[in-house]
Amino acid sequence: MNLNQEFLQTLKSKFESYAPVSETSWKIIENIIEFQSIKKGELLLRNGEVAKEIYFICKGAVRAFIIDVAGNTYNKNIFLEGDFAGSTASSIQQIPSEFSIEALENSILISINYQKYRELIFQNEDLKNFYIAYLEKHWVIEKEQREISIVMENATQRYLQLLSEHPDISDRIALHHIASHLGITPTQLSRIRKSLEKDL
Numbered sequence: 001m002n003l004n005q006e007f008l009q010t011l012k013s014k015f016e017s018y019a020p021v022s023e024t025s026w027k028i029i030e031n032i033i034e035f036q037s038i039k040k041g042e043l044l045l046r047n048g049e050v051a052k053e054i055y056f057i058c059k060g061a062v063r064a065f066i067i068d069v070a071g072n073t074y075n076k077n078i079f080l081e082g083d084f085a086g087s088t089a090s091s092i093q094q095i096p097s098e099f100s101i102e103a104l105e106n107s108i109l110i111s112i113n114y115q116k117y118r119e120l121i122f123q124n125e126d127l128k129n130f131y132i133a134y135l136e137k138h139w140v141i142e143k144e145q146r147e148i149s150i151v152m153e154n155a156t157q158r159y160l161q162l163l164s165e166h167p168d169i170s171d172r173i174a175l176h177h178i179a180s181h182l183g184i185t186p187t188q189l190s191r192i193r194k195s196l197e198k199d200l
Contacts (some may be wrong), residue, residue: 008030008110010082011033014082018129019129019130020126021127022124025120025127028120029112029120029127032112032117032120033110035109035111036055036109037106037107038060038103038107040104040105040107041102042102043101043103044085044109045097046100047067047096047099048096048097049097050090050091050094050095051091051097052091053114054084054112054117055084055085055086055101055110056084056085056109057081057082057084057107057109058107058108059081059107060080060104060105060108060109061079062078062079062101062103062107063076063077063078063102063104063181064099065101065180066100074180075177075180077181078104078178078181084134085101086101087099091114091115104172104173104174104177155182155184155188155189155192156192156195156196158183159178160196
């Protein structure tokens, strides 16, 4: 099995972690995807563009970020291997994205044409079931948990949660990106890391 086939199998397993997908539907999916390699610092989506693709991260890391009117950058999210990245709101509504997506590492992605995929949803019940299950988990459950976390948990708890999900993240991604993702300053994150090191 070559590397691309391994990545395809990983994508298939990701789909099936939400809902069963038939071999027939999977073959159709394979026809609308493309492999894409991008370098660190490259943009997949610019603020103001209409998102045409959803990306599955096979290897690497990307961030979704917003720049406010004062020029401050805020990381909306960081995506690592096994995550889907994109502006779903932009894709669904065919409106300009309100954020940009940038590679934080050299990355290998599978791009899925959103409009073609959306057509398939209405033709294949199993793909529709996957789509509903995915949106429920990520747009309802996780979004609500993240909003509660920001209000109820302190920054140390949020950082520890991030480490539990991605233990090597601080070795791979610059601390100022992680701090922005957590909604704190780099100085605050440094204090948290020093405090945790003392506790070890």
